[in-house]
Amino acid sequence: MDIAEAARRSGLPASTLRFYEAKAAIVFCKTRVNVNHLMARMGNRGFKVVALSGELSQQERTNALSALRSGRANVCIATDVAARGIDLPGLELVIHADLPSNSETLLHRSGRTARAGSAGDVVTVVLPEQRRETDQLLKRANIAVRPQAVSAESSQVTNLVGEVAAYVRPAEVAIRASLKETDCDLIKSRIRSKAKKAA
Numbered sequence: 002m003d004i005a006e007a008a009r010r011s012g013l014p015a016s017t018l019r020f021y022e023a024k025a026a027i028v029f030c031k032t033r034v035n036v037n038h039l040m041a042r043m044g045n046r047g048f049k050v051v052a053l054s055g056e057l058s059q060q061e062r063t064n065a066l067s068a069l070r071s072g073r074a075n076v077c078i079a080t081d082v083a084a085r086g087i088d089l090p091g092l093e094l095v096i097h098a099d100l101p102s103n104s105e106t107l108l109h110r111s112g113r114t115a116r117a118g119s120a121g122d123v124v125t126v127v128l129p130e131q132r133r134e135t136d137q138l139l140k141r142a143n144i145a146v147r148p149q150a151v152s153a154e155s156s157q158v159t160n161l162v163g164e165v166a167a168y169v170r171p172a173e174v175a176i177r178a179s180l181k182e183t184d185c186d187l188i189k190s191r192i193r194s195k196a197k198k199a200a
Contacts, residue, residue, distance in 0.1 A: 013126045014039065014096050015046045018076060020160060021122060023094035025069060027077045029084065029110050031099040039098060040078045053079040053087075084109040088116070097125040100135060104142035 014028050028043075030036045033054040043050045051065035051074040068074040069089055077083065084106055095114045101107045114121025127135045139146060 014098050015043055015048070017096055017124050017126070018043075018048065018094070021094050021124075023075075023122075024072075025075050025077075025089065025092045026094035026096065027079055027083060027089070027092060027113055028096045028098050029079055029081065029101070031080070031102070033080055035099060036078050036080055043076060043078065048076045049074045050076045050078055053077055053083040055080060055082050081106055081110065084113070087113070089113060090116075091119075092116070093119075093121050095121070095123045097123070100125070100127075100131060100138065104138055107138055107142050107144075 018026055018028075028039065030039060033056055036052050036054045040050050040052045049068075051068050053062055053065050057065070065074070065077065066087065066089070069077055077089070081101065084101075092114045095111055097107075097110065101110055111123045114123060125135065
């Protein structure tokens with residue numbers, strides 16, 4: 002997995018979830034490997050996540066859906082197994098972390114939100130090299146959109162991912178990291194010495 006892929010699968014879906022503040026959301030991936038990777042990353046970022054993919058037993062799927070419906074989880078990371086036939090009331094946001102393989106799947110995935118007259122949003126993060134594929138997919142699905150071209154400096158990107166950190170040369174990072182480790186060792190040794198003196 003390259004750097005752009007890793008960022009798209011972990012950072013941007015998480016930032017999108019925070020930006021939209023959806024009570025319940027589903028993030029679609031192409032493979033269960035991607036589901037497992039993204040689930041771990043999202044869990045580490047504080048989201049209450051469940052997974053839905055083909056290798057899960059029926060009981061595991063039922064438990065995941067129950068957690069979403071009850072509010073014990075607010076994000077479902079799923080393969081296309083969740084694109085059809087699953088009703089998740091109150092689902093406010095669908096994120097396509099991976100592009101679907103065809104327009105029919107795109108429509109089914111996107112149709113998980115805005116059901117029964119309620120509002121919902123669908124977000125697809127598209128890397129520059131995926132633009133042509135995305136345009137064809139949307140055209141086949143009869144979906145008209147006005148894509149927004151953004152750069153790293155665009156306000157839309159800043160709203161999603163936050164301010165860009167200042168560049169730090171790798172050598173400085175290594176020195177800072179080693180200093181922090183040394184400081185920790187000093188603190189630990191001082192604590193040990195005080196403990197020995199007290200005894």
